[in-house]
Amino acid sequence: xxxxxxxxxxxxxxxxxxxxxxxxxxxxxxxxxxxxxxxxxxxxxxxxxxxxxxxxxxxxxxxxxxxxxxxxxxxxxxxxxxxxxxxxxxxxxxxxxxxxxxxxxxxxxxxxxxxxxxxxxxxxxxxxxxxxxxxxxxxxxxxxxxxxxxxxxxxxxxxxxxxxxxxxxxxxxxxxxxxxxxxxxxxxxxxxxxxxxxxxxxxxxxxxxxxxxxxxxxxxxxxxxxxxxxxxxxxxxxxxxxxxxxxxxxxxxxxxxxxxxxxxxxxxxxxxxxxxxxxxxxxxxxxxxxxxxxxxxx
Amino acid sequence: xxxxxxxxxxxxxxxxxxxxxxxxxxxxxxxxxxxxxxxxxxxxxxxxxxxxxxxxxxxxxxxxxxxxxxxxxxxxxxxxxxxxxxxxxxxxxxxxxxxxxxxxxxxxxxxxxxxxxxxxxxxxxxxxxxxxxxxxxxxxxxxxxxxxxxxxxxxxxxxxxxxxxxxxxxxxxxxxxxxxxxxxxxxxxxxxxxxxxxxxxxxxxxxxxxxxxxxxxxxxxxxxxxxxxxxxxxxxxxxxxxxxxxxxxxxxxxxxxxxxxxxxxxxxxxxxxxxxxxxxxxxxxxxxxxxxxxxxxxxxxxxxxxxxxxxxxxxxxxxxxxxxxxxxxxxxxxxxxxxxxxxxxxxxxxxxxxxxxxxxxxxxxxxxxxxxxxxxxxxxxxxx
Numbered sequence: 001x002x003x004x005x006x007x008x009x010x011x012x013x014x015x016x017x018x019x020x021x022x023x024x025x026x027x028x029x030x031x032x033x034x035x036x037x038x039x040x041x042x043x044x045x046x047x048x049x050x051x052x053x054x055x056x057x058x059x060x061x062x063x064x065x066x067x068x069x070x071x072x073x074x075x076x077x078x079x080x081x082x083x084x085x086x087x088x089x090x091x092x093x094x095x096x097x098x099x100x101x102x103x104x105x106x107x108x109x110x111x112x113x114x115x116x117x118x119x120x121x122x123x124x125x126x127x128x129x130x131x132x133x134x135x136x137x138x139x140x141x142x143x144x145x146x147x148x149x150x151x152x153x154x155x156x157x158x159x160x161x162x163x164x165x166x167x168x169x170x171x172x173x174x175x176x177x178x179x180x181x182x183x184x185x186x187x188x189x190x191x192x193x194x195x196x197x198x199x200x201x202x203x204x205x206x207x208x209x210x211x212x213x214x215x216x217x218x219x220x221x222x223x224x225x226x227x228x229x230x231x232x233x234x235x236x237x238x239x240x241x242x243x244x245x246x247x248x249x250x251x252x253x254x255x256x257x258x259x260x261x262x263x264x265x266x267x268x269x270x271x272x273x274x275x276x277x278x279x280x281x282x283x284x285x286x287x288x289x290x291x292x293x294x295x296x297x298x
Numbered sequence: 299x300x301x302x303x304x305x306x307x308x309x310x311x312x313x314x315x316x317x318x319x320x321x322x323x324x325x326x327x328x329x330x331x332x333x334x335x336x337x338x339x340x341x342x343x344x345x346x347x348x349x350x351x352x353x354x355x356x357x358x359x360x361x362x363x364x365x366x367x368x369x370x371x372x373x374x375x376x377x378x379x380x381x382x383x384x385x386x387x388x389x390x391x392x393x394x395x396x397x398x399x400x401x402x403x404x405x406x407x408x409x410x411x412x413x414x415x416x417x418x419x420x421x422x423x424x425x426x427x428x429x430x431x432x433x434x435x436x437x438x439x440x441x442x443x444x445x446x447x448x449x450x451x452x453x454x455x456x457x458x459x460x461x462x463x464x465x466x467x468x469x470x471x472x473x474x475x476x477x478x479x480x481x482x483x484x485x486x487x488x489x490x491x492x493x494x495x496x497x498x499x500x501x502x503x504x505x506x507x508x509x510x511x512x513x514x515x516x517x518x519x520x521x522x523x524x525x526x527x528x529x530x531x532x533x534x535x536x537x538x539x540x541x542x543x544x545x546x547x548x549x550x551x552x553x554x555x556x557x558x559x560x561x562x563x564x565x566x567x568x569x570x571x572x573x574x575x576x577x578x579x580x581x582x583x584x585x586x587x588x589x590x591x592x593x594x595x596x597x598x599x600x601x602x603x604x605x606x607x608x609x610x611x612x613x614x615x616x617x618x619x620x621x622x623x624x625x626x627x628x629x630x631x632x633x634x635x636x637x638x639x640x641x642x643x644x645x646x647x648x649x650x651x652x653x654x655x656x657x658x659x660x661x662x663x664x665x666x667x668x669x670x671x672x673x674x675x676x677x678x679x680x681x682x
Contacts, residue, residue, distance in 0.1 A: 192401065194397050194399055195403060197388070197395075197401065198395075198397055198403070199414070200368075200387070200388040201366060201388055201389070201393075201394055201463075202389075202414050202463075203389050203415055203418035203419060204414070206389075209389075212414075216405045217404070217405055
């Protein structure tokens with residue numbers, strides 16, 4: 001009896017997130033997937049139905065035109081590549097900044113650690129949009145940074161900071177840095193300090209010990225943090241729209257324009273499906289590393 | 299450090315095997331207000347196994363960590379083979395350590411773990427492979443080179459940790475509770491194997507342990523530590539048979555201890571009146587103590603004989619070192635039995651007897667009246 005209710009409880013616990021993913025991820029995905037294989041038309045909804053009836057016979061209508069269109073216009077390919085580049089550079093910057101921070105937090109005293117972690121999470125208390133807008137105030141031609149530099153005499157003409165790649169990197173790195181730091185911290189915090197002592201004892205200088213003991217062992221944390229930054233950064237919409245270039249847009253912006261400006265749902269859906277395909281590779285990599293870590297922990 | 303004692307130490311270190319290979323002088327380590335190691339001076343000889351024995355918080359591990367270079371002394375110096383270690387970081391010391399947790403690198407195979415130290419020296423691949431193979435054969439782990447640490451048993455991990463430290467050919471090998479993580483059967487086996495390997499390679503071992511049995515079997519000399527100080531240094535039998543203080547007598551093995559006053563003294567004996575014991579104890583004279591001084595008499599359980607009859611008076615005709623009592627508890631341990639005998643003052647004495655005959659009824663039963671007696675050389679007189 002007790003065993004039965006325990007099994008039921010276990011099913012409930014696993015069932016809720018499964019249902020959640022099913023209804024809020026898989027079903028929308030299938031809808032988008034289905035729309036991507038239709039053609040645009042002036043109607044409500046603005047795309048051709050999957051099954052059409054002509055003179056009493058049902059016909060399955062599948063169009064690949066949305067996909068072929070993506071490869072005829074260079075705008076889409078260049079947006080994809082640009083998004084990948086921005087996401088990759090931002091991820092590397094986050095890693096370079098986040099690793100030392102996570103390491104320092106993991107090595108600090110228990111009381112300080114709680115405060116430092118709190119500081120990492122603190123920006124989330126303010127709206128994301130508000131924080132990105134704040135960067136406009138900092139970066140624009142008569143913004144805080146330019147004014148201070150002009151006042152100090154470091155520069156004589158304001159620097160064009162806003163609407164550059166640089167501004168996008170700043171925005172993404174600033175916004176996503178906690179997602180890099182937290183998984184790295186969770187990993188580094190578990191490291192046994194005796195391992196570094198053992199490495200020193202065997203003749204490894206601190207830097208060598210770090211590279212050959214700490215870094216390989218923190219690989220799961222590096223991968224988790226990088227993907228948590230890389231995946232949302234590829235599809236980032238708000239930051240490049242507010243801070244970025246106008247001559248080169250990211251794929252998230254393309255997606256939104258197709259939906260809301262062009263009202264071309266099939267092409268927008270095809271763009272979304274291709275973003276997903278691009279991200280499947282890193283997600284699978286993530287799962288492999290995670291699985292390996294679970295095996296190692298046994 | 300200042301030049302004079304150092305050159306002196308260098309001179310003596312080169313002189314021979316009996317001189318101090320590791321010389322610890324007035325070593326102190328404070329953590330805030332807490333004094334972990336308190337003015338310790340100690341010499342360790344070349345090629346010996348020296349055991350630092352003490353309870354938790356006695357400072358033994360801190361002393362070991364200072365030898366390895368993980369902690370820097372607050373005061374005092376450490377010389378190894380005549381060289382001052384004060385300014386030498388751990389990665390440049392001719393010292394290797396086997397960690398209590400073994401601290402094997404979990405992401406590396408056994409071979410990689412052992413090779414790690416040699417790679418730091420910039421040896422050629424062939425030399426590394428050869429030396430790793432040799433040392434893994436010595437610790438009988440040659441067949442496990444490709445395994446990861448989590449695929450090994452506790453005993454196998456211990457061997458890999460030993461190999462990893464030994465492959466560096468250290469002048470000094472530090473072992474932190476080397477057998478603590480092993481089960482009893484494996485411990486005994488490993489103990490003798492450690493001794494064997496140590497003799498084969500001639501490396502000086504410093505072992506830290508809280509386990510007196512481990513210290514007695516491994517160590518050629520022991521240093522008993524208490525509250526950051528060295529309480530006594532000596533061979534296992536020195537420490538067991540002639541403890542210098544009540545702490546040492548009580549810490550190593552079990553002991554029956556009585557407070558008393560010196561009532562009479564001769565050139566080769568002292569007589570002590572012990573209220574608790576209800577009789578006078580005649581002991582061989584080993585310490586200087588004046589008549590009337592408060593001393594403690596310590597007698598090991600196996601040095602007391604137990605019998606139904608009062609012992610025959612000794613040739614001198616005195617009836618000393620014999621006391622009647624009642625058996626209260628008997629603990630059968632297999633190879634021997636422990637008897638708790640209550641004497642008239644109410645105090646319980648611990649007596650052990652080997653079970654020499656198989657299957658025979660125990661010679662004594664509970665609540666039986668018995669006589670306890672001991673030879674005049676058995677009691678140790680302690681003044682502190």
